[in-house]
Amino acid sequence: MIEKIEKINAVKGELILPGDKSISHRAVMFSAMADGKSTVKNYLNSEDVNSTVDCFRKLGCKIEQTETDLTIEGKGFGGFTKPNSVLDAGNSGTTTRLICGILATQKFETTIIGDASLSKRPMKRVVEPLSQMGAEIETSEKGTLPMKISNAKELKAIEFDMLIASAQIKSAVLLAGLHMDETTVVIEHSRTRNHTETLLGLRVEEFDGFRKIYSSKKNYPKPTEYIVPSDISTAAFFMVLALNLKNSGLLLKNVLLNETRNGIIKILQQMGGRIEIENTRESSGEKLGDLRIFSSRLHNIEISEEIIPNIIDEIPILAVAGLFAEGKFVIRNAEELRHKESDRIDALCSNFKNLGLNCTEFEDGFELSGEVINENILIESFDDHRIAMAFAILGMLVGKGMSINNFESVAVSNPEFLKQIRSITL
Numbered sequence: 469m470i471e472k473i474e475k476i477n478a479v480k481g482e483l484i485l486p487g488d489k490s491i492s493h494r495a496v497m498f499s500a501m502a503d504g505k506s507t508v509k510n511y512l513n514s515e516d517v518n519s520t521v522d523c524f525r526k527l528g529c530k531i532e533q534t535e536t537d538l539t540i541e542g543k544g545f546g547g548f549t550k551p552n553s554v555l556d557a558g559n560s561g562t563t564t565r566l567i568c569g570i571l572a573t574q575k576f577e578t579t580i581i582g583d584a585s586l587s588k589r590p591m592k593r594v595v596e597p598l599s600q601m602g603a604e605i606e607t608s609e610k611g612t613l614p615m616k617i618s619n620a621k622e623l624k625a626i627e628f629d630m631l632i633a634s635a636q637i638k639s640a641v642l643l644a645g646l647h648m649d650e651t652t653v654v655i656e657h658s659r660t661r662n663h664t665e666t667l668l669g670l671r672v673e674e675f676d677g678f679r680k681i682y683s684s685k686k687n688y689p690k691p692t693e694y695i696v697p698s699d700i701s702t703a704a705f706f707m708v709l710a711l712n713l714k715n716s717g718l719l720l721k722n723v724l725l726n727e728t729r730n731g732i733i734k735i736l737q738q739m740g741g742r743i744e745i746e747n748t749r750e751s752s753g754e755k756l757g758d759l760r761i762f763s764s765r766l767h768n769i770e771i772s773e774e775i776i777p778n779i780i781d782e783i784p785i786l787a788v789a790g791l792f793a794e795g796k797f798v799i800r801n802a803e804e805l806r807h808k809e810s811d812r813i814d815a816l817c818s819n820f821k822n823l824g825l826n827c828t829e830f831e832d833g834f835e836l837s838g839e840v841i842n843e844n845i846l847i848e849s850f851d852d853h854r855i856a857m858a859f860a861i862l863g864m865l866v867g868k869g870m871s872i873n874n875f876e877s878v879a880v881s882n883p884e885f886l887k888q889i890r891s892i893t894l
């Protein structure tokens with residue numbers, strides 16, 4: 469579906485955006501593992517999280533679903549049952565890699581498949597540590613889906629030195645670790661999102677330049693109520709829109725402010741963005757608050773290597789902010805962007821170049837400056853929700869708007885994106 473995006477003059481009002489994607493996936497998984505009934509309130513009702521819900525239904529869980537809430541009858545330790553068919557993770561890397569850590573410990577065989585994009589993404593990164601634990605997992609020759617996970621034999625706890633900055637790899641190993649008496653340790657050198665350790669209450673030790681995270685059977689989840697804050701990655705699109713429009717102001721309520729995810733707010737503030745944080749509080753161990761965003765003049769800044777894992781999902785929309793900011797936008801040390809729902813460096817650079825912008829691509833990032841010259845081109849979304857939404861915001865900020873193909877991909881993380889935009893447009 470081609471979506472024609474129109475220019476917007478100003479936005480005003482308040483929004484409560486849907487629940488955080490990373491937390492919603494984990495809340496579903498931990499509820500399904502626990503012995504008894506859990507509830508997940510304000511979960512993200514999107515294609516990605518629904519892939520996780522479907523997988524756990526196939527593993528024997530009863531899950532009741534409303535627009536905003538889930539009630540999950542968890543199966544307890546060792547309680548999952550062999551699915552009658554393959555598990556389809558759709559477009560979701562988080563579903564695949566995290567569930568792999570759980571399934572590697574089960575006494576039955578499973579196969580995981582995914583859509584065309586997910587079937588290109590690297591899975592060796594989780595297969596390797598899980599194999600060290602004794603799991604038997606087969607992938608395609610290229611190390612991609614489909615993935616066959618064999619009936620678990622004797623598994624052992626490991627100490628895993630994680631060389632790729634990835635919360636999905638970290639979580640896969642820690643979730644497998646929950647099934648063993650001995651303690652599994654993940655050593656993390658760059659700080660990645662910490663929802664797995666926060667929601668499970670895992671022990672974390674901080675050292676100079678690295679941290680150790682511990683999991684064992686003692687940390688196996690118990691039934692509980694999760695209240696999911698609004699997704700900061702979704703909020704980022706609205707922040708960039710409001711900052712770059714004149715006479716605009718937005719209140720985004722209940723936004724996740726976890727310190728491993730709030731880099732986008734810090735960077736936009738350093739770029740001169742007026743974003744005020746109010747009413748900070750905690751829910752399910754996660755920090756949240758309300759964001760007031762005002763029209764601002766932005767300037768580009770140097771983006772440090774340490775903050776990249778914190779803002780990895782926000783880089784497409786940050787690049788759009790950088791384009792409207794004074795000076796050149798530069799992002800480096802972000803090679804991981806090539807392994808997302810699309811190769812996001814290529815997806816961004818090819819569209820920017822087609823728009824007539826000055827864009828130099830590097831293996832680990834790109835530089836961007838100039839002004840949009842060719843407005844009437846068709847933007848290629850590469851079936852990637854964050855590419856589609858980033859260029860939609862760009863289209864709302866330039867003269868004649870913009871057309872974007874396969875726009876339906878936004879349903880992966882925010883099916884109501886355009887409706888929310890309409891509700892705040894003046």
Ligand code: S3P
Pocket residue numbers: 489490491562633634635636637639661780781804
């Ligand atoms: C996620 C981790 C990140 C992120 C993804 C969600 C998670 O991926 O990009 O959208 O929920 O653990 P990596 O672990 O591949 O960095």
